[in-house]
Amino acid sequence: MIPIAYYLILSAILFSIGVAAFLIKRNIISIFMSIELMLNAVNLTFVAFAHRWHQVNGQIFVFFVMVVAAAEAAVGLAIIIALFRTRGTLNVDQVDLMKL
């Protein structure tokens, strides 16, 4: 038997690494991947609390987060492809204008 707090601490570690990667990475795809890492960290918290309170609803929430993350990944990567076509770069420092 291990404390639920360990799961929450693991989730906090993953979330913090995601935040750091989001701020430090310059490649737009890497930034997008760190968002996915943060979503996964929060999912772990939901499952841990679902275990703690014996509630199915926590796991349902994770299911919906997964579905929305899949939709978000599809649209986000399409935007990245469109961005690469017009600017020819993936570096976020060079994409700082709303119009070309």
Added chain:
Amino acid sequence: MYLVLFLIFGGLCVAGALNLLLQHHPINSALSLIVVMTSLAVLYLLLGAEFLAAAQVIVYSGAIMVLFTFVIMLLNAGVEERTHGSKAAYIVGFPGAAALLGILVYIFLKQKDHLGGAKLGGYLVTTHDLSSVLFRDLLLPFEVTSVLILVAILGAVALARKEH
């Protein structure tokens, strides 16, 4: 036994996430993110979420990460360039993330006794339990999500299409 499994896969998670942070090439980051997601699936199993463990492998490490690696290879993304903008991010990024981690760990350790513990097989949510809640009580949100997926697919096709 439980602690050993937790330590192995929790350690894999943290190692994969750190590798994502430290690698300069996006494809290396993507592959280490797959390690993180697959080890998270094992942790879900330890917490008694069998359906979510399967969905994590199929949806996250399967579908989403395949999409990521596909786009990285399609755009031929190379090693990240270091530019001036990333200096400010270094100054804010590491201390900010460390402060967030410190606060969260402090709170969780303080509340450790109230949060209780997890046993192997202590609480198992079968696919039957999950689906009876999902399709009886939450049918409308489920259907709305399917509309969301449809709109996302149409949006992705419209965005990525070549303009004539």
